[in-house]
Amino acid sequence: MFTKFIDGLIEYHFLQNALVTATVIGIVSGAVGCFIILRGMSLMGDAISHAVLPGVAVSYILGMNFFIGAIAFGLLASIIITFISNNSTIKNDTAIGITFSSFLALGVILIGVANSSTDLFHILFGNVLAVQDFDKWLTIGISVLVLAIIAIFFKQLLITSFDPMMAKAFGMNVNAYHYLLMILLTLVSVTAMQSVGTILIVAMLITPAATAYLYTKRLSSMILLSSLLGGATSVIGLFIGYSFNIAAGSSIVITSAIVFLISFFISPKQQILRKKVLSV
C-alpha cells in the first residue's frame, strides 16, 4: 500500500501537487489555528471559512481568481461580526451564527446562479487531488507570507492574545492586530478550501492547535508542534485517502481528530490515563 502511494507520487503529477499543497496547508493552518483557539475564536474561524463561499461564487461569475472574491467576503464577514458584537448587546456567538449561515446560504444561491454544481461540491468538501500547478504555487506563496507575518508580529500577537487590556493600556492598537489575524485567517481559509473544503476548514485550524496545546507550555512551541502535526496529519490523511479511495479532505480531518483523541488521554496536561491508573 505504501509502495503504491510512493509509486503514485513518482508517476502522477497531480499526486505530487496534492501532497505539497496538503502539507503546506496543514502547516500554515496549524500555525494560525493556535491564535484562533487561544483567543476563543474557533467559531469565528468556522464563520470566516464558510463566509468565503459567496466570494468564490462571485469570482467565478466575474471570471476572476477565486482568491480575490474569497478574501473580500471573508473580511466582510469578520467586519460585520465585530460590528454587531461591538454595537449591540447581542452576544458574539449569536452574531457569528447569523452572519456565517447567511453568507453560506448566499454562496449556495450564487453558485447556483453560476450554474456550476460540481464546483460547489469541490468547494464544500475540497478536492486536493485536483489542485493545479498555479494553485499549488499560490498556496505556497500565501502560506510563506502568512508564516512570515506571524514571525514578524509574534510579540504583538502574543501580548494581544494573552493580555489585550494591558496592551491597550500602554497604547497598542489591539484592534489592528485583531483584524490582521482576521486577514491571516481568511487567507488560510481560502487556501485550505482546496484541501478539505469550506465545511471542514475549521478542523484544520483548531484540531492540530488543540492537540499541540495539550503538550506545550509556550506559545512558540505550540505553534511549532501544531504546524508539524498539521503537516504530518495532512500527509497521512492524503495517503489513507489515496490508498483506500476515500475523500482525502475527510481522511485528513479524521486523522487529525484521532491524534487529538489519543493526546487527550495521554498528554501531560490532561493526564487522564495516569489519574485513572493512580486511582485504581
Place this chain on the structure above:
Amino acid sequence: MLEVKNITVTYDGLSNAVDDVSFRIDQPSLVGILGPNGAGKSTMIKGILKLIPSQGETFYNNSPLKKVQKKIAYVEQKSAIDYTFPITVKECVSLGLYPSKKVFQKISTADWKQVDVALEKVRMLEYKNKQIGELSGGQFQRVLIARTLIQRADLIFLDEPFVGIDATSEKIIMNILYGFRNLGKTIMIVHHDLSKVEQYFGQLVIIDKRLIACGATKDVFTEENLIRAYGSSIIVKGSEKQCLPNL
C-alpha cells in the same frame, strides 16, 4: 499629578455605571480606590484608561493620558487573565518590556537579565520556566507585579491585586509598591479590605458610581464617608472597619 475630569461610563445606554467622577491626585502616592460591590471601581479605571468607551478626560502631569500611554501600567484582576495560556513565567514578565520595544525589536540577552532581576525581587526566580497555570494565585500576582516592575511605568493601575492571595505574597507586593511610591510613581489600587486601608494607602478615592470623597486617608477615611458609600451596615470600631451584608 493625575487629574481625572468627568469620567462617565454607560453600559446599556440607560444608566451610568460610573457617573461624572472627577478627582485630582497631586503627590506621588499609593492611592486606594474604595467602594461597595458594583460601585464601578474597576469600570472607572477602565474608563479612565479608555479601555472601554467612556466620556471625560484624564491628564497626567498636564498631558492628556493618550500622549503618555507608554508610561502607564495596568494589571487587570487576575481572574480576568487567561491562566491556562501557554506562556512561561519569564515570558509573562518580559511582556513588560514591550512598550519600550519597536515593532521589529527582539528581546535581548540583557533584557532577559532584567527579567531575572525582577523575578528575584518578587522571589519567583526559581519558577521562571514554569507555565503560569502551575502557580498559586499569590505567586501569579507576584509575577504580574514583576511585569509592572520591568515596565518602568510612572502611573500604575492595579485592580484588586490582593484578592485570593497569601500573606507572604501580599507582603512582598506591598514592599514593591512602597518602593514604587518612593521612586515618585503614582499607584492606583482597587481595594476591598477596609481593615488595611490606613496601613497601606496615603490617599483614597471613595466611589459609589459617583465620587463620595477623595483626599488624604486620614481626612476621608471617615465613618460618614464610609456610610455614604457602603450604607449603614458598615460597622466602625476605632480604626477597624468592616462591611457586613445588608440584612
